[in-house]
Every structure is written in C-alpha cells, then in structure tokens.
Amino acid sequence: MDDIRARAAAKALPLNSQHISRRATVFNRFFAAIYGGAILALFYYHVASLLKPTSLGSFFVSVSLFISDIILAFMWVNAQSFRMNPLHRREYPGNLKELLKKDSDFPALDVFICTADPYKEPPINVVNTALSVMAYDYPTCKISVYVSDDGGSAMTLFAFMEAARFAAEWLPFCRENDVVDRNPAAFFVSNKDWNTRTDKMKEMYEKMKIKVENVLKKAKVGEELVNGEEERMVLDKWTNSFTPQHHPTVIHVLSENSKNADITGESLPNLIYVSRQKSKTSRHHFKAGALNTLLRVSATMTNAPIILTLDCDMYSNDPQTPARVLCYLLDAKLATHLGYVQFPQHFHGVSKNDIYGGELKRPYIINPPGMDGLLGPDYFGTGCFFVRRIFFGGPFSFQSPELSELSPNHVVGKPIKSPQILELAHRVAGCDYETNTQWGYKLGFKYGSVVEDFFSGYRFQSEGWRSVFCNPNRAAFYGDVPINLPDALNQIKRWAIGLLEVTFSNYSPITFGVRSMGLLMGLSYAHYAFWPLWSIPVAVYAFLPQLALINGAPIFPNVWDPWFLVYAFLFVGAYGQDLVEFVVVGGTFRKWWNDQRMWSVRALSCLLFGTMEFVLKSLGFSNFGFNVTSKVMDPEQSKRYEEELFEFGVFSPMFVPIATVATVNLAGGLIGIWRSCGGSGGGGWEKMLPQMLVVGFAVANCWPVYEAMALRNDGGKVPSKITFLSLFLALLICYFAAFLF
Numbered sequence: 001m002d003d004i005r006a007r008a009a010a011k012a013l014p015l016n017s018q019h020i021s022r023r024a025t026v027f028n029r030f031f032a033a034i035y036g037g038a039i040l041a042l043f044y045y046h047v048a049s050l051l052k053p054t055s056l057g058s059f060f061v062s063v064s065l066f067i068s069d070i071i072l073a074f075m076w077v078n079a080q081s082f083r084m085n086p087l088h089r090r091e092y093p094g095n096l097k098e099l100l101k102k103d104s105d106f107p108a109l110d111v112f113i114c115t116a117d118p119y120k121e122p123p124i125n126v127v128n129t130a131l132s133v134m135a136y137d138y139p140t141c142k143i144s145v146y147v148s149d150d151g152g153s154a155m156t157l158f159a160f161m162e163a164a165r166f167a168a169e170w171l172p173f174c175r176e177n178d179v180v181d182r183n184p185a186a187f188f189v190s191n192k193d194w195n196t197r198t199d200k201m202k203e204m205y206e207k208m209k210i211k212v213e214n215v216l217k218k219a220k221v222g223e224e225l226v227n228g229e230e231e232r233m234v235l236d237k238w239t240n241s242f243t244p245q246h247h248p249t250v251i252h253v254l255s256e257n258s259k260n261a262d263i264t265g266e267s268l269p270n271l272i273y274v275s276r277q278k279s280k281t282s283r284h285h286f287k288a289g290a291l292n293t294l295l296r297v298s299a300t301m302t303n304a305p306i307i308l309t310l311d312c313d314m315y316s317n318d319p320q321t322p323a324r325v326l327c328y329l330l331d332a333k334l335a336t337h338l339g340y341v342q343f344p345q346h347f348h349g350v351s352k353n354d355i356y357g358g359e360l361k362r363p364y365i366i367n368p369p370g371m372d373g374l375l376g377p378d379y380f381g382t383g384c385f386f387v388r389r390i391f392f393g394g395p396f397s398f399q400s401p402e403l404s405e406l407s408p409n410h411v412v413g414k415p416i417k418s419p420q421i422l423e424l425a426h427r428v429a430g431c432d433y434e435t436n437t438q439w440g441y442k443l444g445f446k447y448g449s450v451v452e453d454f455f456s457g458y459r460f461q462s463e464g465w466r467s468v469f470c471n472p473n474r475a476a477f478y479g480d481v482p483i484n485l486p487d488a489l490n491q492i493k494r495w496a497i498g499l500l501e502v503t504f505s506n507y508s509p510i511t512f513g514v515r516s517m518g519l520l521m522g523l524s525y526a527h528y529a530f531w532p533l534w535s536i537p538v539a540v541y542a543f544l545p546q547l548a549l550i551n552g553a554p555i556f557p558n559v560w561d562p563w564f565l566v567y568a569f570l571f572v573g574a575y576g577q578d579l580v581e582f583v584v585v586g587g588t589f590r591k592w593w594n595d596q597r598m599w600s601v602r603a604l605s606c607l608l609f610g611t612m613e614f615v616l617k618s619l620g621f622s623n624f625g626f627n628v629t630s631k632v633m634d635p636e637q638s639k640r641y642e643e644e645l646f647e648f649g650v651f652s653p654m655f656v657p658i659a660t661v662a663t664v665n666l667a668g669g670l671i672g673i674w675r676s677c678g679g680s681g682g683g684g685w686e687k688m689l690p691q692m693l694v695v696g697f698a699v700a701n702c703w704p705v706y707e708a709m710a711l712r713n714d715g716g717k718v719p720s721k722i723t724f725l726s727l728f729l730a731l732l733i734c735y736f737a738a739f740l741f
Ligand SMILES: O=c1ccn([C@@H]2O[C@H](COP(=O)(O)OP(=O)(O)O[C@H]3O[C@H](CO)[C@@H](O)[C@H](O)[C@H]3O)[C@@H](O)[C@H]2O)c(=O)[nH]1
Pocket: 114, 115, 116, 117, 121, 148, 150, 285, 286, 287, 290, 310, 311, 312, 313, 380, 381, 382, 450, 451, 452, 453, 491, 494, 495, 498, 626, 627, 628, 629, 630
C-alpha cells in the first residue's frame, strides 16, 4: 500500500477532506460554560440545604438529591468531550481511479462475519450479508469472506454451500444490471424494474431460501441435499457427539478465487466457513475469541492488510464502501497512525417512531464526530475496516505473534486449499492454541469484557492508534434492531455488564484512559463506561419527588424562588440540547421522545440489573455470558412493533421496577392533583408545582406502560404477575415513605 500512498501524495489528489463547524463548536463551548456555571450554583444550593439543621427525613432527601446530581454532573462533564471539537469528513472515491488502474493495485480485503446461533440468527440472513459484501465493487480476486460459526451448525454450513453456488449467478447479475442493493433479499423488496432476468434471479433466490429454511425446520441436512464427495466429507464431521459447545474445528473452503468462476467466467471471491474448535473445558471468549480465530485463520490463507468485521445481520447497502475506506487508508498523511475506519450502525425495519430507541443515535451517530475531532471514534463491533497491523501492538511497538505465518507482513505463497495451509489453519483454530500465547491480551481483539468491541477499540486507541468516522449519505450498512422490549433490554444489560468490566478493570477510562489518550478522550470513553451509573439518579428522580408529593412535602424550591429557575434551566437546557442534536442528525421529535423515554426505562431495568449481575459475577456467584440478540421476526410481534405497542409479553424481573415506577407516579400524580385542588394538606400549589411537573413528565413517559398494564389485552401486555407484584411493591414503598416525611 505504501507505493500507492506515495503516488497519491505525489499527484496531490485529494482523497478526503475534513471540516470543523466553527459555529457549532463555539456554541457548544459557550453553552457548556453557562451550563457548568448553573451546575456549580446548584451545588452551592445543595450544600446550603444540607447544612440547614432539619429532620432526619429531609436530610435523607437532601443527600439523595445531592448524590444524584453529582452523578448527573459527572455524566454531563463526560458528555462535553463530544461537543468540544466535532469533526465531519468527506471522501472522494472518484479520485481513486487515477491511482488504482488495475486489479492488482487494490489491497486485499478480508471480511469477517460472525454468527453464533442458527435459530436466533437465521442462516439465510447470514448468507445475504455475505453475498452483499462478496458483490462489492472491488476486484473479486482481492476479496475473501470468512464466516465464523460459533453455533457450530451444519445448517449454517449448508446455507453457505448454497450461497456459493448462488453467488456465481448473483455477482454477474449485480455487475451487469448496476444493482445497488447487493443483499438479494433487500434487492427483491426494493426493485421496481422487473424483467425475465430479475424474475429468474428471484426464483433462484427463493429456491435457495426455501431449501435453507427447510433444513432448519428439519434440524438436519438431508442426504438428498448433499452435492458430491467434498460436501459429504465435511458434513460427516457432524457426528452424534458434535455439539455447539464441544466439537472439532471445521474449516471449509466454499469458493476459491483462483479456481472458481461465476457464470461469466470472472473469478469469485474466496468464501471460507470456519467453526473453531470448542471444548467445555477451555474458555472461548465469545465474539472476541471468534474474531481472533478468524484473524489467525485468515492470516494463514490470505493475510489481507485490510479487515472488515461484520455482525451476521449487518449487510452492505453500498458497493462503493471499500473505495471510501481506501480514501483514508491510502492517505499518506494518515498512514502511520490510522488503525480503523468506523461506519455508523444504521438499522432497517425500525418502526416509524423507533419505540425502543433502537437506532441509538447518540452513540452511533451524534457522538462519533466528537471523538473524531480528538483521536477518533470508538469501535462499534461491526461495520469497521481495520488495518491488520493494529492487532499487533501500537503503531511504533510491533508485537510479533508466536508463529511467523500469522504476522501481518507474512506473504502467503500457497493456494488456500493446499494441505499445508489447511493444516496450519486447523491448528490455529484449535481451542488450545491460545494457551500460553499473547492472543487476547497483547495480540488481536482484547479479552476481559463482553463488550469486546468497546474494550478493544479503546485499548487500540490507548496504544496510539487513531480512527476515522466515515458517515456517507447513503448508509454503508444496515443491521437489525430488537423488536420487543425483553430483547432490547437484554442486549443493553449485556452491554452494561461489559462496560462495568472495563470501568472496574486496570484500564478504567478515568485513570488509564485519561493518562494514555488525554483528558477529553478519556472522558469520552468514561461517558460510556459509566453508563450504568445513570440508574441511580433516574431511580431517585422516579421515586423521591413523587413520594414526597404524596406526603405533601415540598423538596424543590417553590416556583417563585430564583433557585427554581436554576433547576428549570438545567432540565430544559439538557433536554433541549439533546433534542436539537437529535434533530440535526435527521431525527424527528417523536423519535427523540421515544429515545429519551428508553434512556430512563433502561436506567430502571437493564442498567440496574446489569449492575447487579456484574456484582454477582465479580463475587464469583454467577457466570454471565454473551446472550445473542435474536434476529428472528415473530409475525405477531412484528405486527405490534409496527403499531408501536410496547411488547412486554414474557415474565422478566426487569419489568418489575418499570411497572412499580409507573404505579407510584400515577398515584403521585392523582394525589398531587387532589391536594392542589384543595384536598388535605400540601399547602400552596406553588410549593408543590415543581414536583407536579416531575410527576407529569414521568407519567407522560410511562404512558405505554399503563396501556400495557391495564388497557391492552394482546400477547404483548404486561404479565399479570408483574402487575400485581408492582402494585404490591408500590404500596409497600408508599407505606414506608410515610415515615420519612
Ligand atoms: O459467542 C458469540 C457471541 C456472539 N457472536 C456474534 O456477535 C455478533 C453480535 O451479537 P449480537 O447478539 O447481535 O449483539 P449486539 O448487542 O446486537 O451487538 C453489539 O454489541 C456487541 C458487543 O456486546 C458487539 O459485538 C456487536 O458488534 C455490536 O453490534 C453476532 O453476529 C453474533 O453472532 C459470536 O460470534 N460469538
């Protein structure tokens, strides 16, 4: 790549440009100064009220509010790191034509696709993801797609055998018809121009899909579906003792570009199925382990200098994506430090107003330019192009692997199916290979957190690598969002545990992070690592003002008090700025409203439970793993999701605090209204109004919960056990609160 970089520099062809919005930066800094001043004022107020001698009850209230506000202030400070220097980039793939004249000029690209469970991650969708990248606008002889199957499923392998045959038709079809949607399923949905060729293509696709789905239904690959001796031999590895948790390595080359051609005679990309060896007695480190296996297996076979990591659901939506990446990787100015180019996660099939906040605009779209203005965005786990060198120590501290064949500068001299190569590939995919090696610690993706993406990217950056956020107008990738509440919450619960694993490791962002990357980068990472802390202030604000209101005790300054203005400014300022930033990146008000609701819902459920599980895990009581998010669409659930009804359905302990908060707030609201209409006690509406506002806001946010508890009768309503449990808990809490005020 160096020679091409030199050529690019010599020709002075711009491949990318960057832009810092002065206006946004100045505004953000100015606003941060004012807001910071208001926070200081609030702390003055807190300290003053703590020093006032009062009852034990009100002391407890003041302390709780004070602690909550300290946490909120800490979160606010961390979040400012994203606002100090937001950077936006553009790339000019058109200029590459001058530099890359023939296929051999292009650097090779290894694509890693991870899948882990054929029932939660339908193999046909994994196949579509693979096809969408095999069909990139990129020399096919330079693309190798490696599929990691942690589900160890013959059904997934079978799906890929079919995919390899289908690719021979699909790739030329895309080329000749200028197809942009290169995921076949997406193409057949969006295509408007039907002719005999498209009809034929669709028929072929449907045939493949049905075959794959039938195999899944029967849970085995029938004899009649096997084509030839080679397929027979590999499928025979699935003996009776073969289980997803315990089985030998399976590596199968499905297509090889020097041998297999498509129907027009053009070579096909390499396609390789890898299911690493699993044993119940050795640790396999979930996705990080899978990726490290692919790093090694691909090193023995193709060793491309560029690697794209994809989740199985994350298909390509733009065949020009690798060209955009080259605009950064071939830039001589960036060359020495650039470790990865991250694309945003975009999602398809999101409901109109995104009820579960599944788009996660803040971490995936709003914050990354902020980090790009510093040292670059964090790694999202998918849609990211790495330079292979990043997995071998910092830019100036090369860490060589134990086997020289795994080194990033090793040149593979043999065809991928040669016995020596296959033998080595099997060896490095063995479950004991990593014992007594540096893999997972100094080499490859890092072990120690179930958010291997966040942790690895963070460690790479602290080793001195920089990253770039590439956010073109046409989404580069699309993935799936969870379409029911349990899935949405379980996903974030896993993240919470993984993040806390980082927070409480030797690599905590506020210590190690700040030291190795500077204050603002450290704070950016801390913003995520401390996300679960958010539970505390949300829980306090979800209960305390309401319980005080029920007991007629004012806990905020009354509306005529100037201190009330400070509170009002802090609230409106934070939510207002959040809304503006959300709308600027294309969000709507309704989506924002749902998004902010989900932030509180998560705080009261998955972040809280994640924290508890993290504590149990740290004490050795539980052994939390990587619970894969389901990508299957149940038709009933899909329908309710489209109608934007919250899907509770199953019993989950995480629903209990949500329902309890909803109940207490409703009670608080009703009693508050009754009091201010002249019912007993309270005294002066202006004293209670601030609390009424908090309750009002909470009740508005809880609306879908009330619906699901009392007004709906479909399969997604809150299970009655949860409703009763939360009513009981709410009563209990109100009863004890009466002693406090
Ligand atoms: O033991 C495992 C577990 C998971 N996976 C794969 O990891 C990917 C992500 O899993 P998913 O259940 O979709 O998790 P999400 O929470 O949706 O994923 C986000 O968060 C993960 C970290 O928790 C990152 O790995 C992902 O890239 C990021 O998109 C999927 O392709 C899985 O097949 C494995 O390969 N092996």
